[in-house]
Amino acid sequence: MSPEERIKELRELLHLHNHNYYVLNNPTISDFEFDALMRELQLLENENPQLFDANSPTQRVGSDITKEFRQVVHKYPMLSLGNTYSKAEVADFYERVRRALNEDFEICCELKFDGTSISLTYIDGSLVRAVTRGDGEKGDDVTANVRTIRSVPLVLKGEGYPREFEIRGEVLMPWAVFERLNSERAAQGEQLFANPRNAASGTLKLQDSSVVAQRCLDAYLYYLLGEQLPAEGHYDNLQAAASWGFKVSDTMCRCSTLDEVFDYIDRMDVLRKSLPVATDGIVLKVDSLRQQRHLGFTAKSPRWAIAYKFQAERAVTRLNEVTYQVGRTGVVTPVANLDPVQLSGTVVKRASLHNADIIEKLDLHIGDFVFVEKGGEIIPKITGVDVDARLLVGPKVEFVTRCPECGTPLVRVDGEAAHYCPNEKECPPQIKGKLEHFVSRDAMNIDSIGPETIEMFYALGLLKSVADFYSIESADLLFLPRLGTKSIENIIAGVASSLAVPFERVLFALGIRFVGVTVAKRLARAFGNIDALMSATLEQLMAVDDIGERIATAVKQFFADEANRTLIERLRAAGVQFEIAEEVNEGRTHKLKGQTIVISGVFSQHSRDEYKDIIERNGGKNVGSVSRSTSFILAGENMGPAKLEKAQKLGVRLVSETEFLQMLQDD
Numbered sequence: 001m002s003p004e005e006r007i008k009e010l011r012e013l014l015h016l017h018n019h020n021y022y023v024l025n026n027p028t029i030s031d032f033e034f035d036a037l038m039r040e041l042q043l044l045e046n047e048n049p050q051l052f053d054a055n056s057p058t059q060r061v062g063s064d065i066t067k068e069f070r071q072v073v074h075k076y077p078m079l080s081l082g083n084t085y086s087k088a089e090v091a092d093f094y095e096r097v098r099r100a101l102n103e104d105f106e107i108c109c110e111l112k113f114d115g116t117s118i119s120l121t122y123i124d125g126s127l128v129r130a131v132t133r134g135d136g137e138k139g140d141d142v143t144a145n146v147r148t149i150r151s152v153p154l155v156l157k158g159e160g161y162p163r164e165f166e167i168r169g170e171v172l173m174p175w176a177v178f179e180r181l182n183s184e185r186a187a188q189g190e191q192l193f194a195n196p197r198n199a200a201s202g203t204l205k206l207q208d209s210s211v212v213a214q215r216c217l218d219a220y221l222y223y224l225l226g227e228q229l230p231a232e233g234h235y236d237n238l239q240a241a242a243s244w245g246f247k248v249s250d251t252m253c254r255c256s257t258l259d260e261v262f263d264y265i266d267r268m269d270v271l272r273k274s275l276p277v278a279t280d281g282i283v284l285k286v287d288s289l290r291q292q293r294h295l296g297f298t299a300k301s302p303r304w305a306i307a308y309k310f311q312a313e314r315a316v317t318r319l320n321e322v323t324y325q326v327g328r329t330g331v332v333t334p335v336a337n338l339d340p341v342q343l344s345g346t347v348v349k350r351a352s353l354h355n356a357d358i359i360e361k362l363d364l365h366i367g368d369f370v371f372v373e374k375g376g377e378i379i380p381k382i383t384g385v386d387v388d389a390r391l392l393v394g395p396k397v398e399f400v401t402r403c404p405e406c407g408t409p410l411v412r413v414d415g416e417a418a419h420y421c422p423n424e425k426e427c428p429p430q431i432k433g434k435l436e437h438f439v440s441r442d443a444m445n446i447d448s449i450g451p452e453t454i455e456m457f458y459a460l461g462l463l464k465s466v467a468d469f470y471s472i473e474s475a476d477l478l479f480l481p482r483l484g485t486k487s488i489e490n491i492i493a494g495v496a497s498s499l500a501v502p503f504e505r506v507l508f509a510l511g512i513r514f515v516g517v518t519v520a521k522r523l524a525r526a527f528g529n530i531d532a533l534m535s536a537t538l539e540q541l542m543a544v545d546d547i548g549e550r551i552a553t554a555v556k557q558f559f560a561d562e563a564n565r566t567l568i569e570r571l572r573a574a575g576v577q578f579e580i581a582e583e584v585n586e587g588r589t590h591k592l593k594g595q596t597i598v599i600s601g602v603f604s605q606h607s608r609d610e611y612k613d614i615i616e617r618n619g620g621k622n623v624g625s626v627s628r629s630t631s632f633i634l635a636g637e638n639m640g641p642a643k644l645e646k647a648q649k650l651g652v653r654l655v656s657e658t659e660f661l662q663m664l665q666d667d
């Protein structure tokens, strides 16, 4: 068999197994076998770059950075749906349709998925374009990102699909992925996504499709458009789409009476709570395409379809008190303390009030009856006040002016909604927050010490600063309640083994403002040890990749503080790593110092990620797009035509893989 034939065979095989796994939830081979086939295909494609295909299963991992998304005008505008919130309104819709049609009709009922809508175009069975809704008239071309969604077929199977058609649906982030992503973001001190919908649409707009690939998005399709559709009914068309490999919800149902529609709504309101993705209602569509044409559209939405929105789960309860929480960075968050109330299966006693502006907008008084909603958000929130129920209320809620923990007057930075407590050295929750951050997984990873232990040690005066972890002795702990000998041993051992944690993580553990995992890594590599970092000037700090003035100033301020310098000395004396490890340094050169390099195309000796690493290790900077300041392009096979054109226009040099590797060999 020729390589070309084998490539074709492997692509078909991998598309099939991908469909079995991600669409049908029914894998027929092991992950190991799947990976082996994928590796074989990758190897053959590397050896035969002339056979590159953007829809090959190997392309699901994503690659190039897209600086700007191209705008595409929708062939058929992407309309929205009229909303209804009660069964009475659904009955009105049903009646309107009945009168206008004056003949029998069926309503196709389906779930309303709560993600971000997408329109996919297929020509000759291959995905050619994926466009976001945008303003309904034109959207962004996000094809590279959508190719990474495993449940979207890149090449169709079966038969009977039109030569060219569009199919629309919803891109979703499953609950489990959303929760994992948010807990990772919390650990990094990054802002959380409010709900899976925002997370899905944010992810779809990322510029690096390889990051999109890791976010495990999913897509359900619900609307087929084109000139030669296989069937006369919407339901049958979607069943055909399913047979071509699309993920179509198996909860769709044709109803021929209003009672059947109501029954469907009731069933789904229960079922939806156990689904892996978010839904916010039901969509009702007249099934026959002929009847749809007869009913037509208003300016904004079809007359043949309507959405029924599930009641946002809401409860009414009494506001007893507003308390304030102070975080590690000093941000003060108001929290509503409520009479316990049952809401979507849990008892809610507290809800976030976010900031002073929100309290003001709600005109909140103690004793008010407030509406609490859970929606897709993680923490319940207060959405309003039942003003009619306001008889005898207490005082108006005024945001505190002093830190509830340490009494320091709060500050509010212009243009920011949050209030801060500036007393970072002595304010207890800020100290405890810093201690918790120090032991966290990405920092010193002392998992034998959790928040409760920290609370207890802090209360006993055993821990005041992160350096105190290294002075704890088992004798100090022997008589403490709730600590057995095994726990004590684990604590001592955990602290001892943290001495081996590499410098870049120590730097992250210090909790310097704006210094997250990546920035810490950059700084550690650029300066090599803590002394060089402490004496670096603002300019030297800003010369490091991706370090701007904001971060550089925060680093300078941190080390300018006498107390922090003492802290570093205590940690140094304890044996904490303040120098980059030899193995990290190994293989490092300055051969590419000052060079800005773009990687493009397919390579045979190393993967794209390996080349990124090689560039960094040799002092170069890898960037996504070609510009005047690009030093050269590391060009593999089948380099993107847009990049090639830009390179030629700007006169940027192309360096082949072999030339590049040779460059690093030379002394």
Ligand code: IVH
Residues within 6 Å of the ligand: 079, 080, 081, 110, 111, 112, 113, 114, 116, 117, 169, 170, 222, 223, 283, 302, 305, 307
């Ligand atoms: S049909 C012309 N079906 O809801 C009708 N939309 O408010 C096209 N949506 O933008 C839409 N699930 O993003 C349809 N089963 C479903 C849906 C659905 C979610 C979204 C879609 C649309 C919005 C309309």
